[in-house]
Amino acid sequence: MKRALVVVLSFAVVSLGLLWLWGEWLRAGYGQLFFAVARPLYDFLGFEEAPVVAFRQRYINFVPFVSLLLVTPGLSIRRRTLGLVFGLLFIFVCHLGLNLTAILQPGPALPIVPSIVSDALPFLVWIVIAYPVLAKFLPTQDESEEKPKTT
């Protein structure tokens, strides 16, 4: 219980700090990077009509991902570091893909399904990277099967 509380508090502290950094500097920088990559890429792929909304609020999902990965206990430094690098890269690629769905429903917000996928994205990537730790929570074969009823 005490350990879980420490993890929750660490998550709160780290995510608050990262959110502040995001709001102050990272969001503007990320928007410029996104625009610089997305426009030529979409043109190359034949999506010239795709709007590039480089400063979407939903791109903030980097923050919970990094926070989750930093506070997860029991991960090796190598896995944490590589997870951060590949996870951030994967989320960036997903942003490029999710932004394309704006073709279906133009506007400042993403359509509903891409919004849900976007919100769940940090959680999903974290599950894959932190799998060795999270696997301890998976039930064993016996637990995952319904026990037969006795008469």
Place this chain on the structure above:
Amino acid sequence: MRYPVLMVAYLIVGGSLFSFGLSEFPLAVESLDRFTALIVHQLIGLFTSATTQRDAIVTLDGFAVLIIIECVGLLEMVIYSACVLAFPAPVRARLWGIPLGCAAIFGFNVLRITTLLIVGRHWNEYFDFFHVYFWQATLIAMIVGVLYGWIKIFVHR
């Protein structure tokens, strides 16, 4: 890798159903907005009389928030339900986990909106910061927390 892949599949199905519900049942969606506003109003009303509620708008001492569909916790419930459905647990545990977990998420969400109202009323300059924070970071914390509780109580008992 099976768990995340299954989860994405359930997310897409759940999200599509949710999207269909939004377009086909707008009155039900509005009722849910109003219901959430009413619960927030009732909760704040336990501590102060300086609160009002009209349709989906709640005020605290002059500071007003409008509850829209993205604020009622449904997106979080869809994500949480996808996590539970994809999890290798007995069917009975999943059947208990979804409604109870969604109720817990609704409760957390009411607390989130209440906190935002208090921040907006007393520390208005920090409202935007906390609005974004409570939206993304606590969304994940809520889902992880409720899922952890469900696994501890219903799967590993």
